[in-house]
Amino acid sequence: MHGIRSWGYFVGVPHGADHSPGEPKRTTALLAVHALQDRPGVRAVGEISLTTLIAWEQLLEKIASEPSHAFFLDLAAVSFIDVAGASALAVTAQNLGAGRRIVVGRPPFELERLMGLFWPDLPTIEMVAQ
Amino acid sequence: MSTVAPTESFVHPALFYRGHEQYVAGTVPFVLDGLAAGEPVAVAVPGPQLELIRAELGARADAVHFVDMPRAGRNPGRIIPGVLRAFADGHRDKRVRIIGEPIWAGRTSLEYPACVQHEALINTAFRGRDVTILCPYDVDRLDATVLTDAYATHPVVIENGRELTSSTYDPDHIVARYNEPLAAPSAGAAEMAFTLEELVAARHFAVRHAQELGLDGGTQLGDLALVVAELTTNSVVHGGGSGTLWVWGEGRQLVCQVRDSGTMEDPLAGRRPPARGQRGGRGLLMVHHLGDLVRVHTSKTGTTIRCYLHN
Numbered sequence: 001m002h003g004i005r006s007w008g009y010f011v012g013v014p015h016g017a018d019h020s021p022g023e024p025k026r027t028t029a030l031l032a033v034h035a036l037q038d039r040p041g042v043r044a045v046g047e048i049s050l051t052t053l054i055a056w057e058q059l060l061e062k063i064a065s066e067p068s069h070a071f072f073l074d075l076a077a078v079s080f081i082d083v084a085g086a087s088a089l090a091v092t093a094q095n096l097g098a099g100r101r102i103v104v105g106r107p108p109f110e111l112e113r114l115m116g117l118f119w120p121d122l123p124t125i126e127m128v129a130q
Numbered sequence: 131m132s133t134v135a136p137t138e139s140f141v142h143p144a145l146f147y148r149g150h151e152q153y154v155a156g157t158v159p160f161v162l163d164g165l166a167a168g169e170p171v172a173v174a175v176p177g178p179q180l181e182l183i184r185a186e187l188g189a190r191a192d193a194v195h196f197v198d199m200p201r202a203g204r205n206p207g208r209i210i211p212g213v214l215r216a217f218a219d220g221h222r223d224k225r226v227r228i229i230g231e232p233i234w235a236g237r238t239s240l241e242y243p244a245c246v247q248h249e250a251l252i253n254t255a256f257r258g259r260d261v262t263i264l265c266p267y268d269v270d271r272l273d274a275t276v277l278t279d280a281y282a283t284h285p286v287v288i289e290n291g292r293e294l295t296s297s298t299y300d301p302d303h304i305v306a307r308y309n310e311p312l313a314a315p316s317a318g319a320a321e322m323a324f325t326l327e328e329l330v331a332a333r334h335f336a337v338r339h340a341q342e343l344g345l346d347g348g349t350q351l352g353d354l355a356l357v358v359a360e361l362t363t364n365s366v367v368h369g370g371g372s373g374t375l376w377v378w379g380e381g382r383q384l385v386c387q388v389r390d391s392g393t394m395e396d397p398l399a400g401r402r403p404p405a406r407g408q409r410g411g412r413g414l415l416m417v418h419h420l421g422d423l424v425r426v427h428t429s430k431t432g433t434t435i436r437c438y439l440h441n
Contacts, residue, residue, distance in 0.1 A: 029330050050329060050363045080333070082359045083416045084409075091409050109352040117419055118412060 031055050031078075041072025041103075048078060048085035056085050060092040069100055070126075076106035086114040093124040101126055141262040142253060143293070144284035146269045146277065150182055153266065156288060157229055158186045160264055164227035165193055172217040174199045174209075175231040175266065183229075199231055206232050206241065206248035207418040210255050210401040218261050219403065225260040235271035241423055242276070243308035249283040250301035251398055279304060305397050311427050312434055315387060319378035324362055325371060332362045336377045336386055343379040350384060350439055353420045357437050358386055360413045365390035369433060380438070383422065387436040394428040 031052035032045040042063075048056045063071050075081070081089075089111070093102050101124045104111070112127065119125070145156040157173075161183065164171040173183055174197035184191045195217060203209040209232055218226045230252075233245045252263060267280050269289075281287055281296040282304050288294070315321075320339040324332040336358040337351055345351050358375065365373030369390030376387040400414025418424055421437040428434075 028327055047330070049359060050366065051326070080355065080359070082363065083356065083412050084363075087409050087412055091407055094407050110356050113349075113352060113356065114416070117416065119406070 033059055036072060036074065039072055040066060040068035040070070041074060043074040043077065045077040046079070048081040050082070050084075053084055053088070057088050060088055063102060064092050064096060070103050071100075072103045072105060074105040075108060075111065078108050081108055081110050081114075083114055086111055087118075090115065090119045090122060090125065093122055096124050100124065103128060105129075139261075140253070140256045140259050141286075142256070142284055143262075143264055143286040143288050144280045145264055145266045146280075146287060146289040147266055148269050152290075153179060154182055154186050155291070157183055157264070157266065160227065160229065161187060161194060162190070164262075165190060167225070169225050169227050170217070170221040171195065172197060172213075172226075172228045174203065174213050175229060176200050176234050179231060179266070200234070200236075203230075203232055205418055205421050205423050206245045207400065207421070207424045208415075209248055210252060210398075211403040211415055212419060214252070214261075214263065215255070215403055218256070218259065225262070228261065228263045229266065230263050231266045233265075233267065233272065233276060235268060240425070243310055244423060244425055246276075246279050246283065247305050247308050247397070249280070250304040251401065253283070253285075253301045255398060255401060309427060309429075312387075312425055312436055315376040315385070316378040316380060319376045322375045324365075324373060324375060326366050329359070329362055329366060332375050333358050336375060339377045340384055343377075343384065345384060353439055354384060354386060357417050357420055357439065358388075360417055361386070361388035361435055361437070364388075364413060365392065368392050382440075384439045385436060386439070387434060389432055389434040391432045393430055394426065394433050400424075 029049045029051045030046040031048060034043045034045070036043060042059070044059070046052065063073070089102070096102070103126045105128055107127050115122065115125065115127070147153045147156050161171050161173065171193070172195040173180060175183070176199055180196055180198065184196065187194065197213055199213070202213050209230065214228060214230060217228060232248055233242075237245055249265065256263065265280070265284065267277060269277065281298045282300050285296055285299045286293055287296055320335070322328070322332055322335050333355050337355055340351055340354050345354075362373060362375060365371075365388055369392030373388050373390035378385050400418050402411065403415065404411035417435070417437055420439065422440050423438040425436045426433065
């Protein structure tokens with residue numbers, strides 16, 4: 001079991017409600033997380049950058065405490081991940097218990113680029129196209 | 131036999147050479163002495179010089195780690211983490227020997243300040259390490275200023291087989307001297323002010339203008355997004371909370387620049403490879419890895435970082 005209900009949440013505060021007339025509407029990054037129904041894993045939606053980093057790290061902490069051997073992290077709907085977000089994922093993966101790994105589905109360009117740059121041979125992260 | 135005798139922990143001589151014969155005479159014995167002593171040896175120099183050393187070593191070249199410096203060290207800001215420490219840190223149990231030639235005749239005036247600051251910062255980066263880094267300088271083809279600066283960035287200079295202690299060694303002065311204000315962005319540069327609320331918009335702004343300049347996707351746009359995200363986020367977190375972003379094209383290169391009101395106190399920022407399991411510390415390092423050139427000007431009133439990306 002993988003705590004389906006507890007995974008669903010939404011973080012980041014959309015700006016714009018307090019902006020003055022004529023001022024460009026401000027937007028900030030958002031990150032939503034939904035549990036997968038068919039296997040241990042989550043689907044992240046949005047982007048991983050400064051304003052969503054804490055939520056991303058909280059998600060990674062939960063993933064680290066999951067009992068499943070392979071946890072699926074679907075990033076198909078993540079439009080961007082910065083170097084801090086990629087670092088948090090890589091460090092989490094390095095500290096997983098024996099035999100465990102994170103399977104990253106459809107990683108954004110930046111994640112593949114950064115993994116190749118800084119962690120080219122990290123066996124506890126598996127990146128898959130589907 | 132090499133004239134370089136390690137009397138201190140970190141040894142950083144410059145080798146002034148004229149022509150192939152002096153190049154081989156100054157480098158090959160240095161390599162052979164290292165191999166004879168059981169030291170790991172790396173040679174990171176431009177292609178023609180690399181082939182000279184390789185040919186002279188013959189079968190013994192198999193024991194040497196060769197690096198194409200114009201490729202790996204195109205951006206001088208990534209030579210310390212990506213070339214020198216990448217090799218030295220892999221052999222922490224013994225003294226390591228490296229030939230590093232970061233300044234060659236084709237380096238431009240735009241690149242040179244970053245090159246010479248890199249040479250100066252090697253001394254800080256490797257203080258206390260059991261490492262020897264020999265830096266060849268082509269006396270016939272480099273400007274007199276470059277050679278004068280080499281005396282300031284290297285405690286020892288080898289010329290005509292003689293080892294001379296530099297009386298003008300002062301790497302901190304070189305770092306400060308070449309902390310030069312950058313020329314204004316091109317007239318047509320796109321400009322945008324940002325705070326925390328505009329971080330996402332700033333990244334999209336940069337990518338959109340890069341597309342208008344003719345970039346049509348792939349690695350360059352992705353790299354630009356990563357670099358702009360890092361530099362703007364850095365301004366918000368460490369540089370006073372806001373900044374200004376510029377994007378423009380320069381020849382075949384795409385340029386992005388961020389200015390904020392912070393001061394960069396640590397000249398080695400972005401040049402220390404973090405431990406594999408360390409969460410932070412990769413932001414500026416990434417910018418150095420992705421950029422062809424990174425120029426920085428920092429003062430009490432603000433910091434400007436400009437990154438040139440290959441187009």
